[in-house]
Amino acid sequence: MKSRKILVTSALPYANGSIHIGHVLESVITDIWVRYQKINGNECLYFCADDTHGTPVMLKAKELGIEPEELIRRIREEHIRSYSKFNINFDNFYTTHSDENKEYAENIYKKCKEANLIFKKEIEQFYDSEEGLFLSDRFIKGQCPKCGAKDQYGDGCSVCGTTYSPDDLVNPYSSLSNSKLTKKKTEHVFFDLPQMKDFLEDYLKNLSLQDPIKNKLNEWIEDGLKPWDISRDAPYFGFEIPDEKDKFFYVWLDAPIGYLASARNWAENNDINIKDLWDEASDFEIHHFIGKDIAYFHALFWPALLKSSNIRLPESINVHGFLTINNEKMSKSNGTFINADDFAEKYDGELLRYYFADKFNNSIDDLDFNEDEFIQKINSDIVGKYLNIASRVSKFIEKNNNNLSAAIDEGFIQKNLTKIDEINKHYENLNLSKSVKIIMKMADEVNKYINENEPWKSSEEKAVEVSTTAINCFRVISILLSPVLPSITSKALNMFNESSNYDFNNIRDNLVNTRINPYKPLLKRLEKAKINEEIEMENSDLINIKDFAKVELRVAKIVKAEGIEEADKLIKLHLDVGDLGQRTVFAGIKSAYDPENLNGRHVVLVANLEPRKMKFGVSEGMVLASSDEGSIYLISPDEGAKPGQLVK
Numbered sequence: 001m002k003s004r005k006i007l008v009t010s011a012l013p014y015a016n017g018s019i020h021i022g023h024v025l026e027s028v029i030t031d032i033w034v035r036y037q038k039i040n041g042n043e044c045l046y047f048c049a050d051d052t053h054g055t056p057v058m059l060k061a062k063e064l065g066i067e068p069e070e071l072i073r074r075i076r077e078e079h080i081r082s083y084s085k086f087n088i089n090f091d092n093f094y095t096t097h098s099d100e101n102k103e104y105a106e107n108i109y110k111k112c113k114e115a116n117l118i119f120k121k122e123i124e125q126f127y128d129s130e131e132g133l134f135l136s137d138r139f140i141k142g143q144c145p146k147c148g149a150k151d152q153y154g155d156g157c158s159v160c161g162t163t164y165s166p167d168d169l170v171n172p173y174s175s176l177s178n179s180k181l182t183k184k185k186t187e188h189v190f191f192d193l194p195q196m197k198d199f200l201e202d203y204l205k206n207l208s209l210q211d212p213i214k215n216k217l218n219e220w221i222e223d224g225l226k227p228w229d230i231s232r233d234a235p236y237f238g239f240e241i242p243d244e245k246d247k248f249f250y251v252w253l254d255a256p257i258g259y260l261a262s263a264r265n266w267a268e269n270n271d272i273n274i275k276d277l278w279d280e281a282s283d284f285e286i287h288h289f290i291g292k293d294i295a296y297f298h299a300l301f302w303p304a305l306l307k308s309s310n311i312r313l314p315e316s317i318n319v320h321g322f323l324t325i326n327n328e329k330m331s332k333s334n335g336t337f338i339n340a341d342d343f344a345e346k347y348d349g350e351l352l353r354y355y356f357a358d359k360f361n362n363s364i365d366d367l368d369f370n371e372d373e374f375i376q377k378i379n380s381d382i383v384g385k386y387l388n389i390a391s392r393v394s395k396f397i398e399k400n401n402n403n404l405s406a407a408i409d410e411g412f413i414q415k416n417l418t419k420i421d422e423i424n425k426h427y428e429n430l431n432l433s434k435s436v437k438i439i440m441k442m443a444d445e446v447n448k449y450i451n452e453n454e455p456w457k458s459s460e461e462k463a464v465e466v467s468t469t470a471i472n473c474f475r476v477i478s479i480l481l482s483p484v485l486p487s488i489t490s491k492a493l494n495m496f497n498e499s500s501n502y503d504f505n506n507i508r509d510n511l512v513n514t515r516i517n518p519y520k521p522l523l524k525r526l527e528k529a530k531i532n533e534e535i536e537m538e539n540s541d542l543i544n545i546k547d548f549a550k551v552e553l554r555v556a557k558i559v560k561a562e563g564i565e566e567a568d569k570l571i572k573l574h575l576d577v578g579d580l581g582q583r584t585v586f587a588g589i590k591s592a593y594d595p596e597n598l599n600g601r602h603v604v605l606v607a608n609l610e611p612r613k614m615k616f617g618v619s620e621g622m623v624l625a626s627s628d629e630g631s632i633y634l635i636s637p638d639e640g641a642k643p644g645q646l647v648k
Contacts, residue, residue: 004044007044008033010026010288014050045277047263049262052237058237087486092263111308118192122185124183124186126140126182128179139174193226196307230249231248256301290317292319295319322366350486350487350488355369386481387521387523388447479502553605554645559575559582567615572586
């Protein structure tokens with residue numbers, strides 16, 4: 001198959017503050033798709049930038065006592081650092097306040113004028129006489145015209161959900177100065193969007209876009225497109241409109257042009273002609289990734305501008321839903337807001353990539369973040385399934401001087417390899433959840449294979465053969481997971497001396513009769529770090545369900561029990577814990593039980609207890625028992641429980 005050339009963008013974060021994990025959701029989904037394309041042999045470039053213009057940036061700079069240029073410089077540096085904590089690999093992260101963006105904006109505007117798509121007309125707008133500003137909706141507050149709720153913004157009521165225009169507000173006032181607003185006439189510049197109706201209808205037919213969004217866009221077109229106000233009055237931070245006095249391009253005109261500017265800046269820095277990337281004759285596909293709240297701008301205004309200027313149109317617009325926190329809208333006032341840097345201080349940012357991928361299915365439904373679920377998912381899948389494979393079999397390979405066997409179970413390996421094409425298809429179609437779930441099913445099968453072949457009971461030769469088979473599957477799973485977990489899988493693939501020299505072309509290569517590097521543990525089980533939660537009272541005797549959820553109880557089968565002559569109370573228990581493998585636990589039950597009578601019995605194990613080094617060895621957990629004066633009683637599950645099952 002001929003390799004593809006692909007240019008990808010994600011929506012521009014606004015330059016008046018820090019990014020949150022909602023921004024991270026979009027960049028992670030985009031980055032996973034880009035990395036997949038690259039390891040699949042395609043040339044894929046990822047461009048983004050800071051959205052820097054508009055009244056909010058101007059006012060934030062004024063509040064801080066600095067120039068807007070200094071504010072956006074600081075914010076861009078902060079954003080780049082924040083994104084890097086989640087392994088977002090932009091080819092270029094630029095700024096809309098650039099010479100390239102200014103030139104593109106002016107040229108596109110000029111071509112639109114030549115096509116008779118630009119006109120001017122007088123309008124009335126709310127004006128804050130104390131601040132000397134015409135106000136946009138976000139700076140206008142008042143009483144909801146429907147339910148009467150006070151202090152509602154100019155575009156909709158947060159109490160009853162009604163949407164409206166600022167003109168509908170009762171007693172509107174400025175949120176900047178708290179002063180009463182007046183109406184003032186001003187002449188604005190408009191783009192004649194209704195002229196583009198026929199083009200937009202045809203364009204949407206062929207555009208790759210989710211059906212619910214496409215249907216909504218067609219509704220808007222049928223209801224009648226309106227001219228687009230592309231100007232704002234001074235004072236305003238942005239680009240002045242050529243041949244106009246005290247008029248600036250509205251931020252939504254030059255923001256998407258930032259994609260072009262970022263690509264051009266990268267091209268020039270790499271001695272490439274921008275026309276080779278983004279031109280009618282270019283071989284590159286163009287794909288946008290955005291949130292559903294800005295679909296109108298990207299699927300109507302933006303293609304209309306591009307078409308009017310004879311610039312290549314995007315092949316797809318990939319739209320996603322919002323990120324909620326515990327099924328609530330992200331809000332600082334409600335305590336449901338998570339700053340990206342705060343998250344990365346508590347947990348490895350790469351792990352959030354897996355959580356998002358596991359939940360993302362290329363729909364426009366909102367995606368929820370729940371911290372307890374996040375911890376459980378990482379501990380169960382990454383630690384308990386994926387990394388557990390290497391952890392369980394590496395010791396048998398190490399005993400063989402880190403040499404892999406010449407013999408492997410090719411049938412079992414081939415069974416796993418047959419799933420690669422399906423996983424690739426889901427990656428391509430952004431059904432990341434399906435890809436991840438199939439990969440984790442593979443990990444389950446490998447752990448089951450280890451359990452069934454019991455290398456700990458086998459001859460050394462057989463143990464190495466089983467381990468070589470499992471470690472080859474671990475390599476395959478690592479490559480398949482690499483778009484999602486680039487850092488962890490790179491370290492895992494260091495075992496095979498190919499942390500960066502791998503792709504989907506060599507994924508089917510079996511490694512046999514060769515020396516590998518020792519496996520080093522890559523991730524410990526997570527414990528809750530209490531993001532944005534108040535610290536609970538230390539002297540409280542009560543715990544909540546979240547505290548209890550930290551304790552991982554598993555059914556375990558006593559494979560062998562041994563008495564310890566030198567110990568008065570201890571019995572050494574060899575436990576089968578299903579997919580978690582075997583554990584050794586020293587239990588103080590000698591006074592109540594004969595070791596020979598314990599073999600085959602099922603018990604309940606505290607599986608995530610920190611290992612404890614004792615005189616007679618390391619105890620890897622604790623079995624539950626009750627006691628009274630002089631008596632001890634092991635806690636056992638009911639008949640039918642199987643080793644490894646969670647006790648809930």
